[in-house]
Amino acid sequence: MVSKCKPANHIQWIRSVLTRRSLIRSGEEGILVNTDRAHRLAYRAWKKGGQSLQQTVISNLFKALTIDHRDISNIGILSEIAEASCLMSKDEVRPANLRFKGA
Numbered sequence: 001m002v003s004k005c006k007p008a009n010h011i012q013w014i015r016s017v018l019t020r021r022s023l024i025r026s027g028e029e030g031i032l033v034n035t036d037r038a039h040r041l042a043y044r045a046w047k048k049g050g051q052s053l054q055q056t057v058i059s060n061l062f063k064a065l066t067i068d069h070r071d072i073s074n075i076g077i078l079s080e081i082a083e084a085s086c087l088m089s090k091d092e093v094r095p096a097n098l099r100f101k102g103a
Contacts, residue, residue, distance in 0.1 A: 033065070033073040040098040041078055045087050057085045 038061050045057040060081045064070040070077050079093035088097075 033071050035072060037075065037078055037095070037098050038072045041082060041087070041093075044098065045085065048087060053085065053087060057081065057087055060085050 042054055042057050042061065046054040061072055064077060064081060065072050072078065072081075075093060075095060078098070079090040082088045082093045083090050
């Protein structure tokens with residue numbers, strides 16, 4: 001995961017991932033996931049802590065998917081990301097808590 005509870009240098013980090021072609025390797029390995037819950041987690045981060053918290057969550061999601069090759073549609077993995085990002089505890093992450101409640 002990205003540094004606990006602190007936003008990372010996202011541009012540099014994403015550039016390094018793309019340079020190593022992790023995205024391409026992920027596609028070749030056939031990783032295909034439904035990202036609805038991950039997007040809802042990112043939205044919840046924005047609602048709770050603004051852009052800074054949202055960037056931390058998105059960085060952790062991106063790393064989990066492209067580098068660690070984890071299934072970010074899995075609620076257990078999303079709960080680990082939420083807790084590592086200081087968004088909410090693992091116990092709070094449930095499908096009911098990841099619903100959009102108006103924009």
